[in-house]
Amino acid sequence: MKHLRKLAHSLKFSLIPHQASRGRAQIRLHFLRCVLLGFCLVGLGGCRDAKRPFHDWIGEEHKVKVLCTTAQVASLVAEIGGERVAPWVLIRGELDPHSYEMVKGDAEKFARSDLIFYNGLGLEHGASLASLLQRSKNAIAVGDTIQKLSPDRILTKDGVVDPHIWMDISLWEQGITPVVEALSRQDSEGASYYLARAKNLREEMQRAHDKVLETLQKVPEKKRYLVTSHDAFQYFTRSYLANPGEVNWADRFAAPEGLAPEGQLSLRDIQKIIDFVKLKRICVVFPETNVSRDSIRKIAYAGNELGLDISVCPEPLYGDAMSDLSYLEMMQKNAETIAKYL
16 A cells, blocks of 8 residues: 555546546536537538437327436337337437536437336436436336346445446346337337347347357366456446356455446555455456546556566457447457457
């Protein structure tokens, strides 16, 4: 710990109170908005093109319009709904679903939606979004249904429910049930269509689950330890990195940031991960696409200064965000990346 304190200045650890951090974040957000506005003024054609898909979605009166908070939920809905459903993702790109707040235009998306699907289990805990989801009678929490179906499989971290249930394909597959039920209530004529597609999707997800498991179980048992940016990979570790029936599977995973990444990293957080890396003889730590890489870089730097051989994986993992991949593509990509670099 003393050695790490000497490194604190060069690492520039974030030890500033949360309120100050939020203030800086708001300033950066304001700056980004100004930059984006400038781009729009220079090239209005590009801005109109960006809005066009939303107007198309509004105009699809012959389809069930479904608003989904995350791409993972939308992928599930799209596979089941097929040509009878028009899904729209609210939290796009690399935005953080944990902290997302309503912005201009979001209320219209809620008002225009026939159905709203969200992850639940506390994932979408931004105050404005969480409040509207709770007030919307047509909003369905996929994760809440999964929790009712399989309460023993839902994980917690420091007493808080872990909402990253999509990181286990076999668990996320249970989200098919509430989606089929809601779509069938909304569009009774399409009930048999949804059931047939759901059956095919269940089979596809089972095959994908088996493939991910096979990919990672080929990694030597002593190397199946994982460090990522934040606690998004608990379900993944239990399902794919642990040995079958392993009781202490949680000992195979660690992350410097909690269930919701905040960027506030203390020396104690760093020391905890360094101890884990040293104990498990880990040589690589994995960043995530939508989480700042500062924490992972600090761990690698501090570890190297202490004589450990730690590198940052050049290929980030997909946790809360999927980029342009489908859900199953995301899961397979994660498996391949982890297997390649462990």
